[in-house]
Amino acid sequence: MRDRLLYLMLIPGILFFAIFKYLPMAGLSISFMDYNPFLGILKSNWVGLKHFLRLFGEPMFFRLFSNTLILAAYNLFFFFPLPIIVALLLNELAGQKYKNFIQTAVYIPHFISWIVVVGICYTMLSPQSGIITEILRGPGGETVNLLGDVRWFRPLITLQVIWKETGWGTIIFLAALAGVNVELYEAAIIDGANGWQRLLSITLPAIRSTIVIMLILRMGNFLDSGFEQVFLMQNSLNRNVSEVFDTYVYTSGLLNGQFSYSAAVGFFKSLVSLFLIVSVDRLAKAFGEEGLY
Amino acid sequence: MSRTRRSNSLLFEIGNRVFLFLIAAACLLPFLYVAAASVTPPEELLVKRIVLIPSRVDLAAYRYILSTKIILQSLGVSVYITALGTLINIAMTAVMAYPLSRRNLRGRRQLLWMVVFTMLFNGGMIPTYLVVSSLHLLNTFWSLWLPTAISAFNLILMRNFFQEIPDELVEAVKMDGANDWQVLLRIILPLSLPAVATFSLFYAVGHWNSFFNAILYIRDTAKWPIQVWLRQIVLLSSGGFADATAISEAEYIPSQNTQYAVILFATVPVLMIYPFLQKYFAKGVLVGSVKG
Numbered sequence: 150m151r152d153r154l155l156y157l158m159l160i161p162g163i164l165f166f167a168i169f170k171y172l173p174m175a176g177l178s179i180s181f182m183d184y185n186p187f188l189g190i191l192k193s194n195w196v197g198l199k200h201f202l203r204l205f206g207e208p209m210f211f212r213l214f215s216n217t218l219i220l221a222a223y224n225l226f227f228f229f230p231l232p233i234i235v236a237l238l239l240n241e242l243a244g245q246k247y248k249n250f251i252q253t254a255v256y257i258p259h260f261i262s263w264i265v266v267v268g269i270c271y272t273m274l275s276p277q278s279g280i281i282t283e284i285l286r287g288p289g290g291e292t293v294n295l296l297g298d299v300r301w302f303r304p305l306i307t308l309q310v311i312w313k314e315t316g317w318g319t320i321i322f323l324a325a326l327a328g329v330n331v332e333l334y335e336a337a338i339i340d341g342a343n344g345w346q347r348l349l350s351i352t353l354p355a356i357r358s359t360i361v362i363m364l365i366l367r368m369g370n371f372l373d374s375g376f377e378q379v380f381l382m383q384n385s386l387n388r389n390v391s392e393v394f395d396t397y398v399y400t401s402g403l404l405n406g407q408f409s410y411s412a413a414v415g416f417f418k419s420l421v422s423l424f425l426i427v428s429v430d431r432l433a434k435a436f437g438e439e440g441l442y
Numbered sequence: 443m444s445r446t447r448r449s450n451s452l453l454f455e456i457g458n459r460v461f462l463f464l465i466a467a468a469c470l471l472p473f474l475y476v477a478a479a480s481v482t483p484p485e486e487l488l489v490k491r492i493v494l495i496p497s498r499v500d501l502a503a504y505r506y507i508l509s510t511k512i513i514l515q516s517l518g519v520s521v522y523i524t525a526l527g528t529l530i531n532i533a534m535t536a537v538m539a540y541p542l543s544r545r546n547l548r549g550r551r552q553l554l555w556m557v558v559f560t561m562l563f564n565g566g567m568i569p570t571y572l573v574v575s576s577l578h579l580l581n582t583f584w585s586l587w588l589p590t591a592i593s594a595f596n597l598i599l600m601r602n603f604f605q606e607i608p609d610e611l612v613e614a615v616k617m618d619g620a621n622d623w624q625v626l627l628r629i630i631l632p633l634s635l636p637a638v639a640t641f642s643l644f645y646a647v648g649h650w651n652s653f654f655n656a657i658l659y660i661r662d663t664a665k666w667p668i669q670v671w672l673r674q675i676v677l678l679s680s681g682g683f684a685d686a687t688a689i690s691e692a693e694y695i696p697s698q699n700t701q702y703a704v705i706l707f708a709t710v711p712v713l714m715i716y717p718f719l720q721k722y723f724a725k726g727v728l729v730g731s732v733k734g
Contacts, residue, residue: 152548154622155541159553162538162592166556169589172573173565179572190572235465238458247459253720254466257473260712262651264669268676268705269472272479272698280475316469344451377654381677395567402568403658415566423563 180413193409200413209392217393217418220379221371223307229367231311232318233360237352239319240326255316266309267381271296274305302387306378325359326352361438368429372422394418473709480504480702503703512663512671513704520667521711524649527587531645532638534591535600540626542597543604544612554598561594567658574659585659590648596641603637604630636722643719647712668708676701 180200182193204210235255242248258266273281276294285293295301333351342350376395383391394414402411433439475494480503482496507513541547542554564570570589579585607630615625631638653669660666 155544155547158537158622159541161534165534165591166560169573170560170564173569176569176572177565238462241458243455251462251466255469257716258469260647260716261709262669264653264672265705265709268672269476271677272701398567403571408568412568415568419563419566426562
């Protein structure tokens, strides 16, 4: 066969996807069992929907769901529009050198680990010596402890995401903006359209499909709620607002050893994510957009 | 009319420049603050509290770090994990991306679907942990390398990049008797150096920054990368709030400027390779590839 070598080259990759992506999917079957590590997956007992029913009956369930959704909504409303706005502003810059400098600077935070981001945030907000604590210190010298304040958990998470990812998020929109036909602008200027009108009638329609695709992709990990970040920001004081599906899977599954139950929680979350991405994609298509697939 | 419009647009131009400068500054200032604080004498940090330019440079934090074994050792571990891990990533991704980029390969569509589906749905933390554990990878570096050997997203981007290389070129080389393996090594990869550089950066940063898999899979503290120690030192020990469970987990409470210095140690390597690879990634690879 002519392509034998090509198929041989596919083997390592296929093995990777089979073992580390599809085997865990099959492993979700333990969420219908009472999985016992000593018996293994073949000898453990099937228990049907027991773990799912337990999850839905758990008083924690509603809080998990709402914490996850609220955090996702914060991200969608406060973070998602920012890369688009910054990309539009960058696109208006005249000097290429200045533009390059700004781009280099705003991309950097994307490459910093969550531990460092959260670490910098902790040290800056530390009640003992944080620089922001000092700036915010009240007239009577009272200390503001944002880290210990439950109401500040979600804003801090969102601000960290904004700092880390806004600049990087502009790349895709800048690429879309670079594809807009310059003649359209020239014609619009001759017709007397001002900057605002050009933005509304040329630029935004031109990058609309990119915005829609990014929105659909975001829906796919709508419920992922930045696990590493939330995990790092979580402490015993803010658990009421910081416990989301992913952190709950970790604590109930790996720390408390309830493999089957937490696999069920993870399964439920993945299904809801899949449902979200498919329905948003359908919706986009209904409005005449291209969609993902 | 036209004069007001011109002055309006000048005003916008200036305002835009200033605003974007402020955004860039907000991205860079935290690093400068951490760098300054790491060389500030501890007593000055305690008294003045807001320090951007220290009165004198105090390298005690760095001497302390160089004298402790764990931080240097974990830096070494991180370099090792990153270097070998990235090599595995690039080899696995390129070797799979090349056949998928050949338009006449039968079964290509189905294979691509198999790859894309893993981006939409996954088994999650617990089943993956059970797979890693049943392969006896726990507590070895393989647990950090193998489960992340290929990123589906990078694979598809690399395939798109390979696809841009003209078929005629590949066919011509094959006419001269080269097999697909030689085509990949001698034609495709050399022509795709910007892409390979970009994906190396992405994979390397991913390995350098990852900590959760190490927490999950590696018990032996001698095998912990720097990021895990950073979590111990900065997050669990900073007395930011009265979290008793967190404080008891930490082994000791290091001084403020030691924390800053460790943050810098974990960040600088990434900042050092960034300018060399930065020129590649804005062009080509990411452009027009959102859809895969």
